[in-house]
Amino acid sequence: MSVILILLMASxxxxxxxxxxFLWSVRSGQYDDEISPPLRMLHDNSISQNIDTTNTTTTLKxxx
Amino acid sequence: MQxxxxxxxxxxxxxxxxATILWGVVGMLxxxxxxxxxxxxxxxxxxxxxxxxxxRPVHTNAVIFAFVGNGIFMGVYYSLQRLCKARMFNDTLSxxxxxxxxLIIVSAAVTLLAGYTTGKEYAELEWPIDILITLIxxxxxxxxxxTILKRRESHxxxxxxxxxxxWITVAMLHIVNSFELPFSWLKSYSFYAGVQDALVQWWYGHxxxxxxxxxxxxxxxYYFLPKAANRPVYxxxxxxxxxxxxxxxxxxxxxxxxxxxALPDWAQSLGTVFSIMLIAPSWGGMLNGLFTLRGAWDKVRxxxxxxxxxxxxxxxxxxxxxxxxxxxxxxxxxxxFTDWTIAHVHVGALGWNGFLTFGILYWIIPRIFNTQLxxxxxxxxxxxxxxxxxxxxxIPMYWAGFEQALMWKxxxxxxxxxxxxxxxxxxxxxxxxxRSLGGLLYLSGVLIMVYNIIKTVKSGALIANEAAEAPxxxxxxxxxxxxxxxxxxxxxxxxLVFSLVxxxxxxxxxxxxxxxxxxxxxxxxxxxxxxxxxxxxxxIYIREGCYLCHSQMIRPxxxxxxxxxxxxxAGEFIYDHPFQWGSKRTGPDLARIGGKYPDxxxxxxxxxPQSMSxxxxxxxxxxxxxxxxxxxxxxxxxxxxxxxxxxxxIGFDKEANANLMAQANKIQAGLKVExxxxxxxxxxxxLIAYLQRMGTDIKGAKAIPTPTK
Numbered sequence: 001m002s003v004i005l006i007l008l009m010a011s012x013x014x015x016x017x018x019x020x021x022f023l024w025s026v027r028s029g030q031y032d033d034e035i036s037p038p039l040r041m042l043h044d045n046s047i048s049q050n051i052d053t054t055n056t057t058t059t060l061k062x063x064x
Numbered sequence: 065m066q067x068x069x070x071x072x073x074x075x076x077x078x079x080x081x082x083a084t085i086l087w088g089v090v091g092m093l094x095x096x097x098x099x100x101x102x103x104x105x106x107x108x109x110x111x112x113x114x115x116x117x118x119x120r121p122v123h124t125n126a127v128i129f130a131f132v133g134n135g136i137f138m139g140v141y142y143s144l145q146r147l148c149k150a151r152m153f154n155d156t157l158s159x160x161x162x163x164x165x166x167l168i169i170v171s172a173a174v175t176l177l178a179g180y181t182t183g184k185e186y187a188e189l190e191w192p193i194d195i196l197i198t199l200i201x202x203x204x205x206x207x208x209x210x211t212i213l214k215r216r217e218s219h220x221x222x223x224x225x226x227x228x229x230x231w232i233t234v235a236m237l238h239i240v241n242s243f244e245l246p247f248s249w250l251k252s253y254s255f256y257a258g259v260q261d262a263l264v265q266w267w268y269g270h271x272x273x274x275x276x277x278x279x280x281x282x283x284x285x286y287y288f289l290p291k292a293a294n295r296p297v298y299x300x301x302x303x304x305x306x307x308x309x310x311x312x313x314x315x316x317x318x319x320x321x322x323x324x325x326a327l328p329d330w331a332q333s334l335g336t337v338f339s340i341m342l343i344a345p346s347w348g349g350m351l352n353g354l355f356t357l358r359g360a361w362d363k364v365r366x367x368x369x370x371x372x373x374x375x376x377x378x379x380x381x382x383x384x385x386x387x388x389x390x391x392x393x394x395x396x397x398x399x400x401f402t403d404w405t406i407a408h409v410h411v412g413a414l415g416w417n418g419f420l421t422f423g424i425l426y427w428i429i430p431r432i433f434n435t436q437l438x439x440x441x442x443x444x445x446x447x448x449x450x451x452x453x454x455x456x457x458x459i460p461m462y463w464a465g466f467e468q469a470l471m472w473k474x475x476x477x478x479x480x481x482x483x484x485x486x487x488x489x490x491x492x493x494x495x496x497x498x499r500s501l502g503g504l505l506y507l508s509g510v511l512i513m514v515y516n517i518i519k520t521v522k523s524g525a526l527i528a529n530e531a532a533e534a535p536x537x538x539x540x541x542x543x544x545x546x547x548x549x550x551x552x553x554x555x556x557x558x559x560l561v562f563s564l565v566x567x568x569x570x571x572x573x574x575x576x577x578x579x580x581x582x583x584x585x586x587x588x589x590x591x592x593x594x595x596x597x598x599x600x601x602x603x604i605y606i607r608e609g610c611y612l613c614h615s616q617m618i619r620p621x622x623x624x625x626x627x628x629x630x631x632x633x634a635g636e637f638i639y640d641h642p643f644q645w646g647s648k649r650t651g652p653d654l655a656r657i658g659g660k661y662p663d664x665x666x667x668x669x670x671x672x673p674q675s676m677s678x679x680x681x682x683x684x685x686x687x688x689x690x691x692x693x694x695x696x697x698x699x700x701x702x703x704x705x706x707x708x709x710x711x712x713x714i715g716f717d718k719e720a721n722a723n724l725m726a727q728a729n730k731i732q733a734g735l736k737v738e739x740x741x742x743x744x745x746x747x748x749x750x751l752i753a754y755l756q757r758m759g760t761d762i763k764g765a766k767a768i769p770t771p772t773k
Contacts, residue, residue, distance in 0.1 A: 038296035041221050041287065044146050045532040046072070 066536050068216065071529035072145045074432040076158040078526055080138035081425060083166060084131060085514060088421070090173075091126030092507045094119055099500040101683065102650065103493045105673075108683035113177040115683045117609025121176045121188045127413060128186065130169040132277055135421040137165070137204070139284035140227055142428055144211055147221045147287065149534040153210025157203050164200035168193060180250045183606035183642045184265050186272055187241050191252045194242040201238070205231050212556045216534040220553045222303040226283025228556065229311045232564050233275040241268035247704040248697060251603075255708065258637025259326055262645055267318035273409075274314040277417055278380075282310075282349050285377065288424050289356055292369045298355035306348035313342050315567050320391035323400065324619040325645060326634035332393075339391035346384030353377040368443035372423030375451060379415025383408060398473075401615055401649040403492070404465025407458045414454045414506055422446065422513060429517055435524025442516045450509035456502030460495035467492055468649075473623045481626050485652040490679050588635035591761045593710045594754070596698050596724040601754025603701070604747050606644065608685065615646035616655040616758070629656035629759065636762060639710050651682060656759030663731055664738040666752045688748040693728075695721050695745065727753060 101107045101116045108115045145152055152158050172189050175181075181188040189197070208231060212224065241264055243255035254261050290297050297303060319327060319335025354377055357364060364370045386408055389395055399405065430437045437443060471491065474482040553559070594602060605611070618624050620631040632655050637643055661669075668675050671689065673682035699717035706712050716723075725744065731752055732744040742748060 034300040037219050037221055038290065038300045040217070040219070041147060041223075042290060042294065042296065044072075045149055045534045047069075047531045047533055 067533050068536050069533045070151050071531055073152045074530055075528045076162060077138055077142045077432055079162050080134050080141060081428060084134040084138055084421060087126055087130030087134060089510060091123055091131045094123035094126055096503050096507060098123055099503055102681055103496045105681055105683050110686060112687050117612055118177050118179060120609060120612045121181060122173055124186060125172050132417045136280040139424055143223055143287035147224055148211050148215030149217045150211055150215050153207045157207040161200060161203045161207060168196050179607040183611060185647060186269050190250050191244050191246050201235055209556060216537050218537055218554050223283040223286040225307050226279045228560060229563050230275050230280040232560060233567050237268045237271050245704050245707060247700040253704050253708060254642035258640045258643050259634045261643040262322055263327060266321035270318040270321060271315060281417060281420055285353055288427060289353055289373050292427050293357055293360050295360060298352050302348055302352045306345045309345035311567060313338050317342055323393050323396040325617050326632050336391045340388045343388045350377055350381035368440060368447050369423045369426045371447045372419045376416050376419035379411050383412040383416060398469040399465060402465035402468045403461045407461030407465060411458050429520050432527060433521055433524030434527050435520060438516050438519035438523060442512055446509040446512045449505050453502045453506030456505060457499050460498040464492040464495035486677055486679055489681060588762055591636055593639045593712055595727055596720040597727040597750050597753040598757045599701055600693050601750035604751050605754055611644045611646045613650035615649050615653045617645040618653055618655045628653045641708055654758055658756045658758040658760035663734050663752050664740055666755055667735055667740050670748055688751060689742055689746055691747040693745050693747055693750050698724060
């Protein structure tokens with residue numbers, strides 16, 4: 001039956017680690033900035049397109 | 065803040081895009097050919113390298129590693145540079161990566177057609193190519209991590225995490241599953257045997273789907289979908305949660321490919337549980353994709369690119385709903401070994417991977433060539449033809465799979481099987497024909513795309529080096545409060561290690577016990593190693609890709625036991641390097657074919673299957689009657705097996721060929737009695753020896769489990 005023991009111990013420790021990391025992330029306010037990363041990626045910083053790279057959240061004009 | 069000028073490398077993107085298109089067409093043509101061969105045996109052309117068993121791996125490998133593979137690199141090379149605000153790390157590495165990958169593809173196609181295969185589905189490439197893949201993958205890794213390290217944007221966008229997880233996991237999967245012992249410069253035996261080989265292989269096989277066809281494409285989706293719709297992803301939080309959950313859960317689901325097989329029960333249950341859980345992160349990704357288009361559905365109506373992406377994401381959702389359902393044992397009992405599986409994977413491949421790739425191609429090509437798409441109308445036509453193609457492909461295959469399963473399991477009132485196996489095959493031929501039609505439509509759509517893209521390319525000029533500027537990255541001076549996720553996002557190496565730990569935990573926990581704890585595999589005293597002739601025959605069986613249509617795994621169901629004999633035991637496979645359980649029954653199971661028919665039946669059947677089973681769709685294997693067994697290699701094969709733990713007597717390698725010829729002469733003499741003249745060292749003799757051996761070891765014997773302590 002040692003198989004199931006190894007399995008349980010390993011599974012529980014990994015799951016515990018994951019749960020701890022998740023709780024910590026929520027408590028420490030990890031997800032505060034969810035606004036700028038998805039907006040920032042919409043800009044390529046290509047010179048020809050003349051996009052203001054410093055103020056990414058306000059320039060949302062189409063880039064095609 | 066110092067603003068730096070730099071250039072995005074579009075040339076590599078262009079090369080990968082062209083390769084994606086080229087190999088896509090090649091892979092789909094191979095697919096179309098093998099789909100026709102299934103109902104038209106004449107389409108095998110009677111040549112070894114055009115026969116189903118050899119073309120099928122070319123189709124799967126071309127579509128997965130050549131079409132989708134180049135699609136991944138195209139997406140990564142385009143998006144990573146822009147997300148990191150940096151050129152790819154090193155131009156030479158980009159070149160080596162591109163040409164190296166194409167070299168892998170070409171050598172894969174040549175060796176597979178020539179019959180050099182490991183016999184493990186989706187990992188068929190032989191050891192020199194495996195090494196080459198590892199090297200090129202490392203080159204890709206250095207180029208990718210180098211770019212990430214010299215980035216000008218401290219935050220790592222969600223797409224990059226997907227790329228990182230992809231790189232690490234594929235590296236690990238490939239290395240673990242490719243453990244093989246070479247005995248010639250193009251052939252090797254799998255390091256693992258039987259049940260263990262099966263577990264490792266499907267751990268790999270499932271995760272190849274997860275980390276080659278899914279995570280990189282999710283990363284690519286998180287970049288190109290917002291770009292094409294010009295709006296941010298629906299929920300960034302969801303993308304973070306769904307990423308970690310997905311990579312943690314996916315790695316455990318492999319055993320669901322082996323339900324009701326000789327794999328230990330606990331491993332099967334573990335696979336099922338994690339497969340069910342997978343639905344949450346998978347649908348998280350799908351909904352995040354679809355919701356990104358909230359309020360922009362009017363754009364979808366007009367823009368073919370968004371149309372492709374919407375159908376791709378929907379297909380992803382369908383396939384990832386179906387996956388967990390197919391992992392339920394009661395559902396799997398019906399669907400496994402049937403064409404249902406084929407429908408399932410093609411919803412993923414044609415819908416998710418194919419359509420997302422086409423959407424991205426239509427988006428990227430005009431941009432890097434500084435022009436407009438030649439014809440939006442043709443792209444829309446491609447979309448509709450492709451969509452109809454997918455429907456015409458999938459529905460008949462689902463239908464076929466279901467009918468197949470029900471017919472296999474049908475008993476008469478008297479308690480005997482109602483249908484011969486062959487009847488279940490010929491019954492679904494109309495569905496096979498419709499499937500080919502669906503595939504043909506899909507391919508026609510792709511050809512329209514090729515024309516559209518050629519025209520687009522001609523109307524513009526490549527911006528090989530696209531100028532861009534961004535402020536240099538200022539080293540973080542240590543804010544008052546650093547959150548762990550932000551911390552890890554800024555440290556790709558730590559993140560790499562963390563992901564590897566998560567992913568490795570799953571694999572190790574599942575595999576180590578089977579290796580270490582012997583009680584998992586009941587030893588059966590009567591199971592003996594293959595004779596040299598049988599071993600040669602087995603290698604011919606692998607070479608011709610028999611495992612692609614015939615399983616060697618009788619599940620413990622009433623119908624299977626009635627049709628094929630005693631269900632398969634784990635201990636029967638301990639000398640099988642590699643295992644040959646198969647995944648689909650286009651032909652009947654062969655696990656207990658030994659002794660079922662006389663040698664002469666096999667002889668005639670391999671020469672002309674229709675002479676023995678009228679209406680059979682099996683190709684004939686005429687070359688086996690002319691080719692001679694390569695006896696020069698027999699000692700090396702025996703020695704390799706000895707190294708792998710097969711208990712041949714010491715020095716047996718020197719007597720192996722004498723033993724081989726003695727057995728061959730006996731079979732030849734038996735055939736001669738039936739007026740069938742063939743050389744004793746013809747390959748067919750070895751194959752017959754192997755077929756007649758299969759499953760005979762335990763006839764009348766009982767499994768003896770080692771006593772539990």
